[in-house]
Amino acid sequence: MKKNILVIPGDGIGPEVTTWGKAILEQIAEDFGHEFTFDEALMGHAAIEATGSPLPDETLEKAKQSDAILFGAVGHALYDNDPSLKVRPEQGLLKIRKELGLYANLRPILLFDELLNASSIKPSILKGTDILFFRELTGDVYFGEKTLSEDRNTASDLMIYHRYEIERIAHKAFQAAMQRNKRLCSVDKANVLESSRLWRATVQAIAKEYPEVETEHMFIDNAAMQLIKDPKRFDVVLTANLFGDILTDEASQIAGSMGMLASASIGDGTGFFEPIHGSAHDITGKDLANPLASILSVALMLEIGFGLKEEAKTVVAAVDKVLKEGFRTNDIADGTTNPYKVLGTKEMGKLVLK
Amino acid sequence: MKKNILVIPGDGIGPEVTTWGKAILEQIAEDFGHEFTFDEALMGHAAIEATGSPLPDETLEKAKQSDAILFGAVGHALYDNDPSLKVRPEQGLLKIRKELGLYANLRPILLFDELLNASSIKPSILKGTDILFFRELTGDVYFGEKTLSEDRNTASDLMIYHRYEIERIAHKAFQAAMQRNKRLCSVDKANVLESSRLWRATVQAIAKEYPEVETEHMFIDNAAMQLIKDPKRFDVVLTANLFGDILTDEASQIAGSMGMLASASIGDGTGFFEPIHGSAHDITGKDLANPLASILSVALMLEIGFGLKEEAKTVVAAVDKVLKEGFRTNDIADGTTNPYKVLGTKEMGKLVLK
């Protein structure tokens, strides 16, 4: 298979981790006889520094031409500390999601048995958890009109949904539920928000087309609680952009660490694959970042992007093997880990590669 | 001390639990020689049934006249299942918050040592946690303009903040931090939302007036994760209405159960005291609800509403004693609880009363 992959390392630990995602892709190509060609492009703070724009036209052009995108992270303390800056790294990520029509963000909560103890949640609560989040990615308060009054005393963001936006991701989520345990939980705040009431009514209507799927509706506040109280009760979770952002970060504690979670953004065209973690400026350049989320993003690219199931399995199995052998990065080392087996980004990347 | 208290039982388990909150108030009045007089009023589904309005004028009038309000919960499955209903129980709660100017919602995460094992989170992670949430309660996407297009295909809610709304609650939160461990974490989504950027800039400015307080700013997604990864890192948490709704429900797992958390809403006038749990229609009328959140709301009323510290301590001590003796309601019973000590709402209420 011939594929043309764009790597966008981005900011912070982005470059450190995508290096290993890319290396894994090269290895897979060699082992399975595929031809993967790579290009690279700028986004985020790195792009602002170089071109003034968080998403240069060139990056967007390359992205549209490619068969899949491997992305790292964007963000920088500079902007976090100064809310008045007008040009911001995250705008690049939001714009590329919108421009590529990446309306469905799939975030599987993959739980490796070896990491059961790395979580702050009790192993007995976690064991057997297997959740697939569908987070809507191109609507909601992320993309509604923003205002800042002239006196800078009032600011607003419009939380807005159109029925078709809810329908298309709902279909994807129900279809996934049919392939899994046939349970779907839609999360909203319909007791307060008009946009959530549209969300709920739309999902209720679509649920009728999937009578085999047991559908439930839950308020976001309750879901944030249930997710850690009894994660096993969830199979597919369908939710809006903002609620999905919050719930999936929270769910990273189920998998032991944010450093373990990968995501696939799909929609109208090219797929976009990225860890759910951010740029993590506090550990940037220290060889401390966990490359496994990037490596697992590659597994999602192979499976969802290219339909290469065997290849994807090989990658997940390699990660599993390294964990079984007792190797850990800092974020997933628990009190019982042999200190000699706690590795930096590079060593961990190399081990999985082998 | 003479006080005139309005009881609003509301819907679902609201009446079952406020009965015990009220009984505790009567006992405290007797023991400490106070004169508490009580009135009762309707809100939510109960009020819609009786009057057509979720917040009848009479209730609002009584609320304004009273010295404090003890509230239960509102909500009903009827409305949750039918997003198209125009008159809804929650409107009553939102309106009374707005009308009474209850802009600051204090939600202490009080952790009883006896309940360390009732949580899904490891006791070692929880031990020593002591968080006080300040949730803004009369602004945000809760109160911004709502629209539904005529074809019912587009719906929106305006997420909006004014500087003064952020300032007044920030001052309250910083003042509380000064009385506690002098750490404050402000939670927002300033990397995406304009209203969050105003939030962050305003809190940054006010932080300068409290140089002794160590202030940090965190994104909501990260906060949802940190809260269960390392709850001890938080002291005072200051956040907007929607984010506070989500984070405090999540935080209920720290305290073992939603059935343990009380809240105080304060602002321009009469204080409003309520459990953070909802109407819980699934267990309504089954004598299963935990009355402790209502009883602990009474402790907050005594302390924050009336300045009666001794009386408040007596209530908390009574709860602690009953827990120490091994008694539990269903929600806080863990695997090791003696089954004979698992009580219903009434027995638990009576025990604390004694």
Ligand SMILES: CC(C)[C@H](C(=O)O)[C@@H](O)C(=O)O
């Ligand atoms: C960086 C930020 C804009 C982004 C988001 O909020 O969507 C991130 O948190 C994510 O989850 O992908």
Ligand SMILES: CC(C)[C@H](C(=O)O)[C@@H](O)C(=O)O
């Ligand atoms: C019932 C609902 C409107 C309310 C809210 O969202 O504020 C509740 O969840 C709360 O936390 O007090």
